[in-house]
Amino acid sequence: VTPLVRDVMTKEVITGRADYPIAEAAKILREKNIDHLPIVDEKGKLIGIVTSWDIATSIGTKKNRLSEVMTTRVITAHEDEPVDFVARTLEKHKISGVPVVNSGMEVKGILTSEDISRLLGRRK
Amino acid sequence: VTPLVRDVMTKEVITGRADYPIAEAAKILREKNIDHLPIVDEKGKLIGIVTSWDIATSIGTKKNRLSEVMTTRVITAHEDEPVDFVARTLEKHKISGVPVVNSGMEVKGILTSEDISRLLGRRK
Numbered sequence: 001v002t003p004l005v006r007d008v009m010t011k012e013v014i015t016g017r018a019d020y021p022i023a024e025a026a027k028i029l030r031e032k033n034i035d036h037l038p039i040v041d042e043k044g045k046l047i048g049i050v051t052s053w054d055i056a057t058s059i060g061t062k063k064n065r066l067s068e069v070m071t072t073r074v075i076t077a078h079e080d081e082p083v084d085f086v087a088r089t090l091e092k093h094k095i096s097g098v099p100v101v102n103s104g105m106e107v108k109g110i111l112t113s114e115d116i117s118r119l120l121g122r123r124k
Numbered sequence: 125v126t127p128l129v130r131d132v133m134t135k136e137v138i139t140g141r142a143d144y145p146i147a148e149a150a151k152i153l154r155e156k157n158i159d160h161l162p163i164v165d166e167k168g169k170l171i172g173i174v175t176s177w178d179i180a181t182s183i184g185t186k187k188n189r190l191s192e193v194m195t196t197r198v199i200t201a202h203e204d205e206p207v208d209f210v211a212r213t214l215e216k217h218k219i220s221g222v223p224v225v226n227s228g229m230e231v232k233g234i235l236t237s238e239d240i241s242r243l244l245g246r247r248k
């Protein structure tokens with residue numbers, strides 16, 4: 001029985017805002033030990049994503065705010081999708097994680113290649 | 125039949141040197157679209173690892189060189205290990221990738237949670 005996104009995702013998601021300085025997001029990644037920061041608007045709706053790759057590669061550029069580095073066409077998943085479907089989505093887009101959203105584009109969780117890889121490590 | 129590391133790893137590995145400026149490594153990550161940079165010495169032996177997380181979280185600090193941010197106790201894999209064993213290693217240490225080394229500590233490949241997750245996406 002293939003697991004669903006909701007059984008594997010992390011439900012406590014840390015999110016950021018587009019006007020955050022990049023250094024502020026760097027601090028969040030460090031303190032929370034995460035790689036993915038979904039960006040939400042004042043209503044809590046998903047409007048972008050920033051990863052440690054976006055922040056790392058901003059070094060040596062003149063960028064200052066997350067709005068200048070975030071990806072706005074976000075690839076997302078839904079809670080009731082099968083995890084192997086999401087695994088194929090990650091591969092297709094060469095990304096390491098997807099925010100899990102509901103129909104109102106609110107962030108309910110996050111699922112990463114590390115979570116999916118963990119499933120493989122536990123199968124015997 | 126469980127796949128082995130050598131069947132799944134990426135063999136063309138981009139490596140860095142400890143004296144590289146952090147901004148130089150940021151440029152490599154951007155141009156090569158990668159997250160993991162194993163660090164080797166002048167003989168090509170593995171001495172550390174730097175990821176986009178290390179580089180991202182150096183923002184706002186006074187660090188300049190990879191030697192100041194790299195992890196020196198590197199968790200590695202061997203070509204003939206089963207991939208599910210490596211998946212458990214990644215989970216245990218909360219890391220997203222391992223350099224694959226030979227007995228001489230030369231880097232033969234790299235295996236990441238994205239590679240392992242791809243395997244799950246392809247099973248039916």
Ligand SMILES: C[S@@+](CC[C@H](N)C(=O)[O-])C[C@H]1O[C@@H](n2cnc3c(N)ncnc32)[C@H](O)[C@@H]1O
Nearest residue numbers: 049051053054071073074075094095096097098
């Ligand atoms: C091609 S990936 C490779 C590096 C790394 N694995 C990652 O996912 O960031 C880098 C780009 O993908 C973007 N990205 C990551 N997750 C995404 C998602 N769920 N939807 C859209 N873009 C995403 C990041 O914002 C970054 O600009």
Ligand SMILES: C[S@@+](CC[C@H](N)C(=O)[O-])C[C@H]1O[C@@H](n2cnc3c(N)ncnc32)[C@H](O)[C@@H]1O
Nearest residue numbers: 173175177178195197198199218219220221222
């Ligand atoms: C705990 S992880 C979490 C963030 C991200 N997933 C990553 O792997 O970088 C962050 C730290 O793990 C370290 N790390 C990553 N891969 C490693 C490996 N194969 N061996 C030892 N440390 C590693 C990085 O250098 C970084 O300092």
